[in-house]
Amino acid sequence: MTVLFDRIALIGIGLIGSSIARDIRESGLAKEVVISTRSEATLKRAEELKLGDRYTVSAAEAVKDADLVIVSVPVGSSGLVAEQIAPHLKPGAILTDVGSTKASVIAQMAPHVPEGVHFIPGHPLAGTEKSGPDAGFAGLFKGRWCIFTPLPDTDPDALAKLRDFWSALGSRIDEMDPLHHDKVLAIVSHLPHIIAYNIVGTADDLEAVTESEVIKYSASGFRDFTRLAASDPTMWRDVCLHNKDAILEMLARFSEDLASLQRSIRWGEGDKLFELFSRTRTIRRSIVEAGQDVDAPDFGRHALDPKA
Numbered sequence: 001m002t003v004l005f006d007r008i009a010l011i012g013i014g015l016i017g018s019s020i021a022r023d024i025r026e027s028g029l030a031k032e033v034v035i036s037t038r039s040e041a042t043l044k045r046a047e048e049l050k051l052g053d054r055y056t057v058s059a060a061e062a063v064k065d066a067d068l069v070i071v072s073v074p075v076g077s078s079g080l081v082a083e084q085i086a087p088h089l090k091p092g093a094i095l096t097d098v099g100s101t102k103a104s105v106i107a108q109m110a111p112h113v114p115e116g117v118h119f120i121p122g123h124p125l126a127g128t129e130k131s132g133p134d135a136g137f138a139g140l141f142k143g144r145w146c147i148f149t150p151l152p153d154t155d156p157d158a159l160a161k162l163r164d165f166w167s168a169l170g171s172r173i174d175e176m177d178p179l180h181h182d183k184v185l186a187i188v189s190h191l192p193h194i195i196a197y198n199i200v201g202t203a204d205d206l207e208a209v210t211e212s213e214v215i216k217y218s219a220s221g222f223r224d225f226t227r228l229a230a231s232d233p234t235m236w237r238d239v240c241l242h243n244k245d246a247i248l249e250m251l252a253r254f255s256e257d258l259a260s261l262q263r264s265i266r267w268g269e270g271d272k273l274f275e276l277f278s279r280t281r282t283i284r285r286s287i288v289e290a291g292q293d294v295d296a297p298d299f300g301r302h303a304l305d306p307k308a
């Protein structure tokens with residue numbers, strides 16, 4: 001066990017914040033963990049789960065004398081949180097976040113960050129469709145990527161320390177330009193969720209097929225979309241609103257390709273369909289080979305999330 005920070009403040013203690021808290025506790029990465037969340041109810045639950053050493057609804061109070069501050073709130077709230085904590089951050093502290101969009105979070109938070117505080121935006125590519133402090137678990141980040149989008153003047157020592165922290169949580173680390181991050185995530189994460197929300201919404205609106213039939217026969221494919229479509233509505237509303245340009249660009253590409261697929265089906269172009277379906281199959285194989293999933297028919301979810 002190596003203590004990396006004397007005091008860590010966690011602002012937001014949902015799925016991501018509470019998973020980080022559990023990992024810090026298990027690995028002894030900090031001497032003290034201070035937890036803050038906006039509601040008394042969530043704070044009480046965090047305390048019952050013994051996720052930290054001190055608890056407060058005041059984010060400003062929580063960050064006092066903290067060496068590392070991790071903001072894990074919906075991306076649309078990051079500006080407000082930054083404004084609240086900025087005057088209370090300790091000089092030399094590292095401030096980071098876990099938000100799913102990066103350019104917008106930087107635009108919201110960076111203007112508030114005082115001189116001498118190292119702001120290093122981050123995004124762990126790990127999660128589930130659950131939310132709240134009960135949903136988190138130790139080991140969520142193991143083997144998953146954590147992407148940093150450092151600002152041009154980022155202090156190399158602070159960056160190295162944050163890399164050490166996420167490495168201790170088992171993450172693999174990459175660095176990217178924020179706009180590039182937002183484009184990559186638009187296709188690998190945001191579009192799949194939007195497609196899932198849409199298909200489940202379409203099924204729900206169908207009149208010719210009854211709801212009980214949709215549920216009863218869901219194992220034939222629909223079920224896999226419902227997991228993504230059960231993701232937190234606040235989080236995903238914010239992701240859509242805060243990565244608008246990249247998402248709209250990817251949606252335009254997707255719509256064109258869907259129209260082409262539609263044409264192939266209409267005109268009976270079996271060879272084209274077969275070629276596409278074979279190409280996509282190899283992508284699945286590459287993901288399994290890269291260790292980002294296991295080749296189990298339940299998409300390996302039991303192996304990844306002990307609570308699934």
Ligand code: NAP
Pocket residue numbers: 011012013014015016017037038039040042043072073074075077081098099100101123124125126127128129130131132133232235
């Ligand atoms: P979550 O489980 O819903 O938890 C959200 C936390 O943020 C709660 O502590 C909540 O407090 C607090 N919060 C909500 N609205 C707030 C506001 N307006 N001001 C201050 N605090 C607020 O969410 P999560 O899944 O941990 O996601 C947190 C962040 O991680 C998001 O930015 C998300 O984009 C990112 N992320 C999520 C995933 C994923 O799969 N879920 C993966 C990677 C990154 P109360 O409960 O007290 O209201």
